[in-house]
Amino acid sequence: MQVIVFSWEFPPRIVGQLANYVKKLAVQLVKNNIKTYVVTYHDYLTGQQSEPEGIKIYRVTNPVHTHIGVLTWVLTLNQEVERAAADIYYDAEKRIDLIDAHDWHFIPAAVTLKKALNIPFIYSVDSLEEHRSHGANSPFNMAIKSIEWLGMYEAKRVTVKSEWMKNEVFRIYKVPLEKVKVINPKSAVWMKEILEVYEDVAGDANDA
Amino acid sequence: MTRELTVMMLTWEFPPRIVGGISPHVYHLATNLAKNGVKVYVVTCDFPGAPRHEVIDGAEVFRIDSYKNPAPDFATWVYLMNVNMQKEAAAIVNDLNGKVDIFHAHDWLVATASIGLKHVFRKPLIATVHSTEIGRRNGIHLDYERMIHETESWLTYEAWKVICCSNYMVSHVKWAFNLPQDKLVMIPNGVNTEEFAKFRDVEKNGDFNAFRRRFALPEEKLVLFVGRLVYEKGVHVLVNAVPKVLEKVNAKFVIVGNGYMKESLSNIVKNMGFAHKVIFTGFVDEETLRKLQICADVSVVPSLFEPFGIVALEAMAAKTPVVVSDTGGLSEIVEHDKTGVKVYPNNPDSLAWGITKVLLDKSYADYIRTNAYRKICEKYNWNLISQQTKTVYTSVLEEYSKSAWAGAVKDTSIL
Numbered sequence: 001m002q003v004i005v006f007s008w009e010f011p012p013r014i015v016g017q018l019a020n021y022v023k024k025l026a027v028q029l030v031k032n033n034i035k036t037y038v039v040t041y042h043d044y045l046t047g048q049q050s051e052p053e054g055i056k057i058y059r060v061t062n063p064v065h066t067h068i069g070v071l072t073w074v075l076t077l078n079q080e081v082e083r084a085a086a087d088i089y090y091d092a093e094k095r096i097d098l099i100d101a102h103d104w105h106f107i108p109a110a111v112t113l114k115k116a117l118n119i120p121f122i123y124s125v126d127s128l129e130e131h132r133s134h135g136a137n138s139p140f141n142m143a144i145k146s147i148e149w150l151g152m153y154e155a156k157r158v159t160v161k162s163e164w165m166k167n168e169v170f171r172i173y174k175v176p177l178e179k180v181k182v183i184n185p186k187s188a189v190w191m192k193e194i195l196e197v198y199e200d201v202a203g204d205a206n207d208a
Numbered sequence: 209m210t211r212e213l214t215v216m217m218l219t220w221e222f223p224p225r226i227v228g229g230i231s232p233h234v235y236h237l238a239t240n241l242a243k244n245g246v247k248v249y250v251v252t253c254d255f256p257g258a259p260r261h262e263v264i265d266g267a268e269v270f271r272i273d274s275y276k277n278p279a280p281d282f283a284t285w286v287y288l289m290n291v292n293m294q295k296e297a298a299a300i301v302n303d304l305n306g307k308v309d310i311f312h313a314h315d316w317l318v319a320t321a322s323i324g325l326k327h328v329f330r331k332p333l334i335a336t337v338h339s340t341e342i343g344r345r346n347g348i349h350l351d352y353e354r355m356i357h358e359t360e361s362w363l364t365y366e367a368w369k370v371i372c373c374s375n376y377m378v379s380h381v382k383w384a385f386n387l388p389q390d391k392l393v394m395i396p397n398g399v400n401t402e403e404f405a406k407f408r409d410v411e412k413n414g415d416f417n418a419f420r421r422r423f424a425l426p427e428e429k430l431v432l433f434v435g436r437l438v439y440e441k442g443v444h445v446l447v448n449a450v451p452k453v454l455e456k457v458n459a460k461f462v463i464v465g466n467g468y469m470k471e472s473l474s475n476i477v478k479n480m481g482f483a484h485k486v487i488f489t490g491f492v493d494e495e496t497l498r499k500l501q502i503c504a505d506v507s508v509v510p511s512l513f514e515p516f517g518i519v520a521l522e523a524m525a526a527k528t529p530v531v532v533s534d535t536g537g538l539s540e541i542v543e544h545d546k547t548g549v550k551v552y553p554n555n556p557d558s559l560a561w562g563i564t565k566v567l568l569d570k571s572y573a574d575y576i577r578t579n580a581y582r583k584i585c586e587k588y589n590w591n592l593i594s595q596q597t598k599t600v601y602t603s604v605l606e607e608y609s610k611s612a613w614a615g616a617v618k619d620t621s622i623l
């Protein structure tokens with residue numbers, strides 16, 4: 001299986017807790033014989049690199065340097081994420097089984113790649129705008145929520161890290177509960193459950 | 209090529225959605241390309257009452273769900289709309305089994321959608337730059353403006369060829385984004401003379417005098433301005449020229465269009481005591497606009513920044529003499545004393561001189577408007593322009609066929 005993981009942070013760029021989690025995930029995926037590509041952002045460490053653990057990394061930067069906020073920054077960066085993912089896809093002779101998109105930032109890219117190249121994606125939820133913004137509902141927050149909604153709607157599966165988040169995803173975005181899978185990162189069967197979801201999303205047998 | 213050349217055009221406006229000049233431009237270009245054997249898909253923003261999918265004069269139009277929540281600002285709305293445009297365009301191309309040869313983007317308003325589509329489908333991108341932020345704002349002063357400027361720069365970087373509608377814009381865009389000369393192509397904008405001819409027939413029935421009386425007395429000359437009421441269009445220069453013209457000629461000034469300067473301009477007119485001589489009509493429907501352009505004794509284009517100057521072409525197609533400021537694309541369209549009158553930009557005295565000259569000398573006015581009409585029929589017709597555009601498509605595809613993306617060269621990825 002070949003997967004592309006989208007995350008806006010990945011070591012050495014650490015913003016919050018997602019960077020180290022995605023690194024741990026990628027390392028474990030490689031150990032489980034999954035060819036793993038990570039597409040992420042960095043200011044200047046751009047291009048394709050191989051990590052010692054066997055992860056293939058494609059770091060992109062934003063061609064538009066000046067921004068008025070995180071939203072415009074994210075929305076322009078998505079085209080570079082698409083370019084990186086498309087490069088990986090064509091170099092891998094189009095055998096990419098799925099994209100695992102962490103949080104909302106690169107959802108627009110994941111959606112376009114699904115529509116254009118039929119690559120299914122998983123939306124892995126770490127946090128939601130509803131909680132980050134403490135219920136604020138300015139046009140800025142609404143825009144981020146609309147992208148989260150788009151991700152929930154277009155994703156083949158949604159993974160969350162707790163039962164509480166599963167209920168929140170249902171409450172806020174009305175995602176059918178059978179689409180949402182709780183995978184606790186602290187659990188002993190964490191990787192096993194991730195692999196099950198990957199098999200489910202990638203497997204053509206389940207579609208037939 | 210065994211099948212017909214296929215182009216997907218991206219534009220934020222297409223009739224009936226009309227904000228500025230891009231909408232009619234893409235309409236004429238797309239429909240004339242279709243007449244010249246090019247399969248054209250147009251992807252554009254939706255509009256109340258317009259169907260999601262229709263064929264207009266041979267061009268297949270898809271209207272996408274533009275982002276309709278309140279957005280923090282215009283630029284952020286543009287980027288959010290592009291998420292939807294890219295998503296829907298990707299699905300359309302996928303439904304066509306990837307049978308699109310070229311993506312053609314019009315201005316930064318569709319930059320992010322078209323850049324992503326280029327890479328995802330690995331097809332060449334062509335960009336028409338109608339206008340630039342640095343030109344519109346007369347420099348880059350704020351982060352907001354710089355963000356748009358850099359987005360425009362990125363679009364021209366990603367484009368295989370950049371089309372501009374005047375030699376002035378070619379050199380401006382080359383300077384603004386540091387582009388190599390051989391990336392730039394000049395193809396002029398066009399005007400459709402039939403749009404005026406069909407209204408001119410009405411004149412014979414005497415209907416025109418009644419129409420004209422809605423705006424001006426029979427003894428008043430009609431001076432027409434058409435454009436957005438914003439600084440770069442120089443409408444304030446015209447307003448300041450009003451008393452200078454009225455010293456010599458009895459005239460009515462009809463100002464068509466809306467913009468942030470409308471209130472201050474109409475206050476200036478009131479304070480000058482000429483409220484009865486200047487009419488602000490706001491936005492008018494197409495029939496009224498075309499008839500006004502035909503009825504006018506002179507059409508004035510006093511822009512300070514003008515990438516092309518389609519209004520001048522329209523006036524020429526309406527067989528009305530034009531007075532334009534000698535700047536940008538206007539300088540190329542008009543030949544002084546032959547097809548129009550050129551005046552100094554941002555100079556009310558010079559503008560008043562030009563208007564007065566045309567209004568007082570009927571034989572001179574007839575001479576320039578006749579020459580102008582002949583010129584636009586020869587050079588600015590959409591059939592010719594679409595053929596020139598098709599030539600660009602064909603040469604880009606020829607180059608593309610030898611590129612790594614077309615599969616002719618082994619790729620050299622390190623992954």
